[in-house]
Amino acid sequence: MLFSEICVGITLGMVILETWSLPVQNSSAVDESRLRLKRTYSGKKIHPDEMNAMDQILLANKRVKSVMGVSLKDGDIARSHLRSAISCPGSNCRWPKSVDGFVYLPYIISSQYNDMDRITIETGMLDIASVTCIKFVPRTHEANYVDIQPKLGCWSFLGMTGGAQTLSLQSPNCMWSGVASHEFMHALGFVHEQSRSDRDYHVTILWENIIQGQRHNFQKHKTNNLNTAYDYSSIMHYGKYAFSEDGEPTIIPKQDPNIHIGQRDGPSATDIHKINILYDCGGLV
Numbered sequence: 001m002l003f004s005e006i007c008v009g010i011t012l013g014m015v016i017l018e019t020w021s022l023p024v025q026n027s028s029a030v031d032e033s034r035l036r037l038k039r040t041y042s043g044k045k046i047h048p049d050e051m052n053a054m055d056q057i058l059l060a061n062k063r064v065k066s067v068m069g070v071s072l073k074d075g076d077i078a079r080s081h082l083r084s085a086i087s088c089p090g091s092n093c094r095w096p097k098s099v100d101g102f103v104y105l106p107y108i109i110s111s112q113y114n115d116m117d118r119i120t121i122e123t124g125m126l127d128i129a130s131v132t133c134i135k136f137v138p139r140t141h142e143a144n145y146v147d148i149q150p151k152l153g154c155w156s157f158l159g160m161t162g163g164a165q166t167l168s169l170q171s172p173n174c175m176w177s178g179v180a181s182h183e184f185m186h187a188l189g190f191v192h193e194q195s196r197s198d199r200d201y202h203v204t205i206l207w208e209n210i211i212q213g214q215r216h217n218f219q220k221h222k223t224n225n226l227n228t229a230y231d232y233s234s235i236m237h238y239g240k241y242a243f244s245e246d247g248e249p250t251i252i253p254k255q256d257p258n259i260h261i262g263q264r265d266g267p268s269a270t271d272i273h274k275i276n277i278l279y280d281c282g283g284l285v
Contacts, residue, residue, distance in 0.1 A: 018219070031174070052262035053178040054109045055239045057154045060173035064153035070166075074192055074217050075242070076155040076183070077167070093159025094187050094279065095134075095144075102133050106145035107167075113150060117171045121148060124180025127266040133281035136189065146187055154179050159189035167284075178264040182235050185267065189276060193230070193237040194220045195253060202230040202254055203261075203271055209248040219252070226277045231270040237262035 048215065051059075057076050065071070070078045090252040095103050124135070125136040139145040146156075147164045154174035156167040167183055174183075194203055197220055205218050231237070231255055239262045240249045267275075275281070 007261065024064065025190070030045050050239075051264060052237070052239045053176060053182045053235055053264045053280070054242060054262055055175070056176055056179055056264070057182065058242060060170060060179075061153040061155065064155070070155075070272075071151075072155055074195060074219075075238075076153070077186055077191070078155045078157045078168075093161070095160050095188065096210050097133075099280065101282070102135050103279050103281075104135050104137050105141040106137055106139035107148055108145060109148045110150055113171060116173055117150075118171075120175045120177050121169060121180050122245045123177035124184060127177065128184055128188075128275065131272050131285055132275045133284040134275060136184075154183060156183040156186040158186055158189075158191065172257050176264060178235055178266050182244055185236055185271065185275070190274065191221055191223060191237055191269075193232075193234040195219065195223065195224045196225055196230065197221065198225060198230065202256055204252045206248070206250050206252065208261075209245055209250045211243050211245045214243040228270055228274055228277070231268055232259050232261045232262055233268045234271050235263060235265075236271065 005246060054075065061072065061076060073079055095105050097103050109121065113121070131133050143266060144160055144162055146167050148167050148169060150166040151166065152169045153168055153170055157165045165187070167187055169180055169183065174180070193199075194205075199220060206220070211216065232255075238251055240251050241247065242250055246252050251261065253261060277285075
């Protein structure tokens with residue numbers, strides 16, 4: 001798909017734009033290991049080679065508690081004071097399907113973004129739109145639409161809320177195309193993978209390692225899992241050290257403790273499959 005076509009009707013993506021300096025090489029293997037495992041969100045940077053999309057989101061959101069009447073749950077899901085429920089009952093929060101079978105998601109994007117920011121955001125959109133029936137289109141007159149703004153942090157409302165709904169992608173902190181895809185998946189109605197109703201069969205939550213006052217971010221939700229397998233590589237999965245109190249893991253895969261969970265490259269094959277099932281795409285892309 002050409003970039004000009006994206007500007008007309010489709011826009012989605014994720015690109016790492018931040019430059020990271022590597023830690024000084026330590027002569028002690030033990031000290032190096034400790035450096036890499038120091039994963040608190042109290043201002044210390046996570047090693048860039050190990051970060052997934054949710055790690056970056058939590059880093060960007062570490063000072064975000066509420067923004068103009070919006071509070072965050074599960075790290076980056078926005079809730080207004082008027083709509084506190086995190087679940088999407090039935091099809092009430094799905095974006096409607098057009099008569100041609102596609103689902104058009106109107107959006108506006110702030111003029112405050114520079115060209116590279118826009119490319120990053122559009123790449124996050126395209127990673128979804130190119131393989132699903134979801135098509136991101138610039139808003140013309142639609143009543144319900146996503147308003148993409150560089151507010152404080154990376155966050156989105158869950159599903160279609162009605163009217164204008166903000167999706168925040170702060171620059172440069174949220175300028176990864178995978179982070180953009182993550183937030184767009186929230187806007188499409190998806191919660192985090194480890195919030196699935198069946199997660200206890202697949203991961204162990206180490207409650208004792210979670211920052212005091214942050215355990216609510218690990219609650220399970222009543223989810224429709226769409227008959228899909230648990231996806232350790234989902235763009236929607238927390239990292240192993242999410243909300244860690246002291247750098248120790250907070251999530252361990254039961255299948256194999258060494259399995260890497262989460263990633264930053266964009267939606268996984270299962271993420272895409274779930275979008276296609278939820279929106280009944282039927283192979284239409």
